Amino acid sequence: MKLHEKAQGSAGREKGRDRIRARRKEGKMAIYCDQTGYLPQSVKKAVMTAGKTYDVIRVQGASEQTVLSGSTQDAGTDKASGDHLYLADFSEICQEGVYYIQNEEGEKSHRFRIGQDVYRALQADLIKALYYQRCGCALEKEHAGEYSHPCCHMDEAVLWEDRSVSKEVKGGWHDAGDFGRYISPAAVAAAHLLYAYTLFPDSFTENLNIPESGNGVPDVLNECRYELEWMLKLQDEEGGAYHKLTALRHADFIMPQDDKDPFYLFPVSSMATADYAACMALASRVYKAFDASFADRLYDAAVRAWNWLEKHPEYVGFRNPDGCNTGEYGDDCDRDERLWAAAEMLITTGDAAYQTKVRELLKEDLTKTDFGWTDVSGFAALAVLTDKSGIAPADIVDDLRAAVLAEADRLTGIAGVSGYGVAMEPEDYVWGSNMVVLNRGMLLVLAALISDDKAAYEQTALAQLHYLLGMNALDYSYVTGHGEHAYMHPHNRTTECDGIDLPMPGWVSGGPFKTPADDVGRRHIPAGTPPMKCYLDDAACYSLNEITIYWNSPAVFVTAYFNAGVR
Numbered sequence: 190m191k192l193h194e195k196a197q198g199s200a201g202r203e204k205g206r207d208r209i210r211a212r213r214k215e216g217k218m219a220i221y222c223d224q225t226g227y228l229p230q231s232v233k234k235a236v237m238t239a240g241k242t243y244d245v246i247r248v249q250g251a252s253e254q255t256v257l258s259g260s261t262q263d264a265g266t267d268k269a270s271g272d273h274l275y276l277a278d279f280s281e282i283c284q285e286g287v288y289y290i291q292n293e294e295g296e297k298s299h300r301f302r303i304g305q306d307v308y309r310a311l312q313a314d315l316i317k318a319l320y321y322q323r324c325g326c327a328l329e330k331e332h333a334g335e336y337s338h339p340c341c342h343m344d345e346a347v348l349w350e351d352r353s354v355s356k357e358v359k360g361g362w363h364d365a366g367d368f369g370r371y372i373s374p375a376a377v378a379a380a381h382l383l384y385a386y387t388l389f390p391d392s393f394t395e396n397l398n399i400p401e402s403g404n405g406v407p408d409v410l411n412e413c414r415y416e417l418e419w420m421l422k423l424q425d426e427e428g429g430a431y432h433k434l435t436a437l438r439h440a441d442f443i444m445p446q447d448d449k450d451p452f453y454l455f456p457v458s459s460m461a462t463a464d465y466a467a468c469m470a471l472a473s474r475v476y477k478a479f480d481a482s483f484a485d486r487l488y489d490a491a492v493r494a495w496n497w498l499e500k501h502p503e504y505v506g507f508r509n510p511d512g513c514n515t516g517e518y519g520d521d522c523d524r525d526e527r528l529w530a531a532a533e534m535l536i537t538t539g540d541a542a543y544q545t546k547v548r549e550l551l552k553e554d555l556t557k558t559d560f561g562w563t564d565v566s567g568f569a570a571l572a573v574l575t576d577k578s579g580i581a582p583a584d585i586v587d588d589l590r591a592a593v594l595a596e597a598d599r600l601t602g603i604a605g606v607s608g609y610g611v612a613m614e615p616e617d618y619v620w621g622s623n624m625v626v627l628n629r630g631m632l633l634v635l636a637a638l639i640s641d642d643k644a645a646y647e648q649t650a651l652a653q654l655h656y657l658l659g660m661n662a663l664d665y666s667y668v669t670g671h672g673e674h675a676y677m678h679p680h681n682r683t684t685e686c687d688g689i690d691l692p693m694p695g696w697v698s699g700g701p702f703k704t705p706a707d708d709v710g711r712r713h714i715p716a717g718t719p720p721m722k723c724y725l726d727d728a729a730c731y732s733l734n735e736i737t738i739y740w741n742s743p744a745v746f747v748t749a750y751f752n753a754g755v756r
């Protein structure tokens with residue numbers, strides 16, 4: 190099936206565009222809320238573009254009952270959306286149930302639920318989505334249902350630098366809407382999951398119906414192992430990690446099993462190798478309790494990658510060779526990756542030699558608070574500040590702690606003046622802005638974990654999830670299958686070509702991007718559109734509506750925190 194032929198395709202998409210145009214028109218009234226729901230003990234707000242009073246209505250079968258009537262608070266004009274906003278605070282309602290909000294003009298919000306478990310199914314779907322990205326195996330009906338498909342990408346890959354050499358490198362997750370597999374994104378996504386599990390194990394009890402389910406290992410670790418086993422194959426003899434494994438050009442819109450283009454192992458980079466060392470060291474700690482020999486293999490890979498880094502103290506970058514258009518994941522600085530690697534090696538081994546490395550790198554101009562594929566310095570803070578063994582010396586702990594709390598305070602400040610409660614400035618709406626939102630949610634969770642005064646951080650972290658799930662200027666839940674108005678048309682080859690109306694649930698969209706890079710986005714989003722509204726639910730919009738493994742994984746981290754019963 191071609192890109193624009195999907196059921197509910199062009200017609201549905203046109204409707205979507207009309208709806209957004211209407212919403213963008215000044216004065217259009219709307220009420221936005223978290224379409225998934227609210228935890229009973231949390232702060233609960235909805236946002237209106239007009240309206241002085243509101244009712245909260247509880248729905249029980251056919252009966253509806255107004256349980257709260259209140260006056261809105263004028264929140265002024267929100268910078269990122271250009272909307273003048275009015276807040277409806279219904280925090281006092283704690284009773285589990287289904288609700289909606291209505292203002293005096295009769296405008297209604299979507300329905301949402303209040304309940305302790307409102308994010309449980311969401312978290313399970315966010316992880317299960319990764320299963321659907323598995324490469325090098327068939328997705329069997331038993332686990333994938335209607336989304337099943339035969340094996341893909343089974344052939345050996347050719348070494349880019351020596352075409353006479355091929356290697357067996359099957360496995361791993363397709364990175365995104367394309368079929369490439371890239372080391373830094375893989376390491377980052379796996380790390381989000383591994384930290385989430387380590388910190389909030391009680392949130393990972395669901396059986397995800399994946400092939401390994403029921404083997405006594407939490408399914409999040411089963412799923413993550415599929416990626417790690419593939420990563421173990423991506424190391425060269427010297428210990429370096431190949432930057433990526435992709436074809437020369439992105440495939441057409443076809444199912445993965447129909448993609449027969451040759452795949453190449455592109456050269457080793459210092460960024461990929463450092464991410465690799467860090468992730469492998471972390472993973473070796475996590476899997477020790479479940480499978481000691483797997484943990485040893487991971488540890489050995491970490492040490493070999495670390496040795497490579499020692500041997501190559503200089504920056505070894507990666508740029509796409511001429512004619513290659515698959516993801517580049519280029520980065521002109523590898524210091525944050527080296528910091529992450531040193532921190533994980535320190536925590537894993539306890540060896541004082543790594544303290545010196547961490548100290549040296551902490552002196553450099555690094556953020557220490559980011560969890561994305563370009564800047565991984567926040568993982569060093571996560572490693573050190575959540576370690577229970579007391580291995581890291583006080584000066585390192587203090588340095589990272591101060592950086593995390595300062596950033597959390599900055600983010601709380603930004604969220605405090607955003608009508609939508611989102612910790613994003615207008616310029617932060619970059620390609621994959623939902624990752625920025627979620628990574629900031631992670632940082633705020635980390636701040637809550639290490640601070641004695643956690644309420645404000647926790648509340649701001651939760652607001653980032655609310656933004657993702659519908660508390661935003663376009664009224665979208667940016668997670669497929671979750672919320673009454675969830676986006677429907679991810680830029681994902683499999684979803685577009687499988688002939689199934691609904692996308693698989695649990696995919697986080699890249700989200701608004703203030704300067705769209707794809708043609709459809711550019712054509713349909715007028716110049717001057719406020720950043721939070723630069724989005725289209727259109728499968729052609731690869732810069733606005735793609736999915737990636739590392740946009741789902743931070744959402745797992747944030748939901749896992751709130752599913753652990755903290756609120």
Ligand code: 9MR
Binds near residue numbers: 367369517736
């Ligand atoms: O997520 C990446 C984003 O931060 C970059 O701005 C963008 C352009 O370089 O690339 C994104 O990554 C894409 C990758 O290159 C290929 N797979 C799909 C990724 C998501 O769009």
Ligand code: ZN
Binds near residue numbers: 324368
């Ligand atoms: Zn594949």
